[in-house]
Each structure stands twice: as structure tokens, then as C-alpha cells.
Amino acid sequence: MRTPHVVVVMGVAGTGKTTIGPLLAARLGVPYAEGDDFHPRANIAKMTAGVPLDDEDRWPWLDAIGAWAHERAGLGGVVSCSALKRSYRDRLRAAAPGVVFVHLIGDRALIEDRMSHRRGHFMPTALLDSQFATLQPLxxxxxxxxxxxxxxxxxxxxxxxxxxxxLPDPAP
Incomplete structure (x- = not known):
């Protein structure tokens, strides 16, 4: 990429945001931030219990990611964030107008299989349907x-x- 962008690696749980994000950041020569690290403890507890987050749960998380993206504007960076709804991406763009998205897209069966083999992650496979139901593609x-x-x-x-x-270079 010719201009340092802040890239949000987005998609439903299990698409590989946490795996692809650091690889992408390394190739672009920019820092990586793990989106899950921006979640308040209450969000992690809710998801661990198998309860999907609602918009009120997500706003502080998105604001924290947006603040990180804003700080990286002009410098570049990669952050993982499901960014499933247009309104979530709009909120990130409001904080960091030059942000671009990499939407990781995959077959539900493949994603479910990958999720069933990962260990130590708080997001249960049972929430995958709610992720797909919420998803609004770019x-x-x-x-x-x-x-x-x-x-x-x-x-x-x-x-x-x-x-x-x-992608075209963003306007100055």
C-alpha cells in the first residue's frame, strides 16, 4: 500500500481475524492491535457465558478501537474488530475517517469447523449463528x-x- 492506512480486519467470529491481522500488519510494516483486548471485562464475561453482545455493549468497545485507529492515522496500523454492522463501521470511520476494512469471508461450515478446533478463546461456537445474523457485508x-x-x-x-x-489512495 502506498499510503499508511489503518486497516480493520473484520468478520464473524472464527474467520481468522486474530491470525490474519498480525500477518497483514507484518507485511504492511505497521503495528497490530488485537480488538478483543479493547473489550470491557463485562463483555468478555457475557460472551463466555454464551450471551451475544448488544449494541449498548459494543459502543464503548468500538469507541476504544476508534481512538486507537485515530492515534494511528497517517502512521498506519492493523486492528481486528468484527465490525459486523454498517453502524459499527460508521462509528469507527467517524473516529478515524481514513480507515479501510478487510472483510474476511468464509463458508459457515468452514468457520464453524475452525472454531470447534481452537482452544482458550472466550467465544463459543454457539454464538456463530448470532454473528451471521448480525453481519452486514461491506x-x-x-x-x-x-x-x-x-x-x-x-x-x-x-x-x-x-x-x-x-484500493485507491485516500484523499489527503
């Missing part, structure tokens, strides 16, 4: 790209870099 007017999650992490990260390279 609109044509949103700065970002969709990247298929089939294949290995290195391959996915390379596809993300190639897709980002095709």
Missing part, C-alpha cells in the same frame, strides 16, 4: 475489500495485501 460505498478465508493464513494474508494494493 457496502459498495465503503472503503474496503473482501477476502476469502479458504486456504492457509499466509495465503489469506497475501490475498489481503494484494486486494488492499488495488
Amino acid at each position: 457496502g459498495a460505498d465503503e472503503a474496503g475489500v473482501g477476502v476469502d478465508v479458504a486456504g492457509g493464513p499466509e495465503e489469506i494474508a497475501e490475498r489481503a495485501v494484494a486486494a488492499l494494493d488495488r
Whole structure:
């Protein structure tokens, strides 16, 4: 990418945001921030108990990620964040107008299989349906790209870099 962007790696749980985000950041030569680290403890407890978050739960989390993205404006960075709804992405863009999104997209069966094999993560597979129900894919007017999650992490990260390279530079 020619201009340092702040990239939000988005998608439903289990698409590989935490795996692809650091790989993408390394390829772009910018820092990575794990979106789950911005969640208040109450959010983690709720999800661990199998209860989906509602918008009121998400606003402080999105604001914290938006503040990080704002601080990285012009410097670049990569952060993972599900950003499932347009309103969530709008909130991130309000905080950091130049942010771009990499939407990790995959078949539900593949994602569920990957989730069932991961250990030590608070998000149970039981919440996957609520994630897909909430998901609003990127609109044509949103700065970002969709990247298929089939294949290995290195391959996915390379596809993300190639897709980002095709985006136009943001206005100054």
C-alpha cells in the first residue's frame, strides 16, 4: 500500500481475524492491535457465558478501537474488530475517517469447523449463528475489500495485501 492506512480486519467470529491481522500488519510494516483486548471485562464475561453482545455493549468497545485507529492515522496500523454492522463501521470511520476494512469471508461450515478446533478463546461456537445474523457485508460505498478465508493464513494474508494494493489512495 502506498499510503499508511489503518486497516480493520473484520468478520464473524472464527474467520481468522486474530491470525490474519498480525500477518497483514507484518507485511504492511505497521503495528497490530488485537480488538478483543479493547473489550470491557463485562463483555468478555457475557460472551463466555454464551450471551451475544448488544449494541449498548459494543459502543464503548468500538469507541476504544476508534481512538486507537485515530492515534494511528497517517502512521498506519492493523486492528481486528468484527465490525459486523454498517453502524459499527460508521462509528469507527467517524473516529478515524481514513480507515479501510478487510472483510474476511468464509463458508459457515468452514468457520464453524475452525472454531470447534481452537482452544482458550472466550467465544463459543454457539454464538456463530448470532454473528451471521448480525453481519452486514461491506457496502459498495465503503472503503474496503473482501477476502476469502479458504486456504492457509499466509495465503489469506497475501490475498489481503494484494486486494488492499488495488484500493485507491485516500484523499489527503
